[in-house]
Amino acid sequence: MTDSTTVPITTLGVVAHAANDLRVEQISIRAPQLDEAVVQVAFGGVCGSDLHYWTHGAAGESILRAPMLLGHEVVGTVVSVAADGSGPSSGTRVAVHPATPAPGASRYPKDRPNLSPGCTYLGSAAHFPHTEGAFAKYSVLPSRMLRPLPVSLDFRTAAVSEPAAVAWHAVDRAGEVAGRSALVIGCGPIGALVVAVLKRAGASSITAVDVHEFPRRIAAELGATETLDAADSDAIAAVDADVVIECSGNRFGLESAIRGATRGGRIVMLGLLPTGMQPAPLSLVITRELELVGSFRFNSEIDEVLDALADGSLDVGAVVTHVYPAGDALKAFAVAKDSAASGKVLLEF
Incomplete structure (x- = not known):
């Protein structure tokens, strides 16, 4: 399948500039590398780490040193395939595995790449330059991160696949x-x-x-x-x-x-x-x-999660309590921060 959507030069994004400085603004879409695809994001789930970057300018020891695009719990549709031919074809609906294990010979169990020293994660300030997130209408992502969604799985349900993993x-x-x-x-x-x-x-x-x-x-x-x-x-x-x-x-x-x-x-x-x-x-x-x-993040479990969500054996319907347009991200973050009145809050792009 060929690319079906013209990718614009800029896109709407949700960016943390500093503590208590969250902005919904137009950001530039960078040129993809050979192994990167462009995904039109449908939904993004607000994570606790996103809230920490907004309220504290840091998530644990990961401290904002420059404005950073937030978001790592995203699903969407491939609109421009990787130039090297890797990854799903254009039009494929996908979830995203947001981790990039660090290369090299660091000592950790090889079947547990989540423990890789230097591992990066979308929307994380653990390293500098920061690893940009995917809270944008169009996001450039490595094709290896993309997981095709089962036909029966809708975007809203699939949006919780990362935290479910x-x-x-x-x-x-x-x-x-x-x-x-x-x-x-x-x-x-x-x-x-x-x-x-x-x-x-x-x-x-x-x-x-x-x-x-x-x-x-x-x-x-x-x-x-x-x-x-x-x-x-x-x-x-x-x-x-x-x-x-x-x-x-x-x-x-x-x-x-x-x-x-x-x-x-x-x-x-x-x-x-x-x-x-x-x-x-x-x-x-x-x-x-x-x-x-x-227990820290996950490895390949997202693939099992997607299958379980699709066949109905994993019922997560009650966890999503609010959905807001991405343009209302400030309101969405405020609701997500109130744990007494919200579960998972989604941004719709």
Whole structure:
């Protein structure tokens, strides 16, 4: 199939200039390299990292040093194919795997490129020059990032495939979950997707914990068999879960995860804790022989996610709560920041 759309010189983009300085503005579309295609973006999901760049000018230790196009959770249609013939043909609807493992002989497990030192991610200020994101009507992307969507999968559902892959990877890190009890701490979009993946994986029970009622309701729609207020420490400790996935990314959530795990259980730490020392009841980890396991991004799981979304075995419908035109990105970001009243917020390009 030949290219069917004339790609303009500029496009609408969502750019973080500094803390509290988010702009929707026209940006230049750079010339593609030989192995890059142009994708007309349909939807982009607002991630916690996007919110951090907007509110703090940094996401963890990744600090903005120049204006940066945000966004890595995107789906769209190929409108100009890679000149070297790689990747999907023009007109193909695609999701995007936003990671680029660093080349070289750095020491890390070769089957886990997410651990590659120097790995870059769309819309990340971890390196300088920054890795530009894809919150733009037209985005130039390496063809190897593009994953054709199954025919039956609509764009809105596919828009959560990237965060769902993060959740899928975390559940994989938990080991066998079929027939086992699970506890999920934090029911933001990632935690809610963890609940959905655990349900698909056959967990016998899923207890979801959050400080707000609204995300707890989303978790219940996605498969949680019980929900608890994060302030109810006694009830959380009584869960006695075989598998715990910590998604809140704060020390109080980690403490709840440790106290809610059964003896000999496994805790997957998915929520990214702040940099530096963190207090935690580690004596319980020792005396209960708990396993603390990290989970970071994902590898090829996005391909499994797309298939599961297409065949209906992974139900994520409840996680998307708001959709805004890309021109209303400031309003969309403000809504996404309010975890008491929103789940996943999408920008429509």
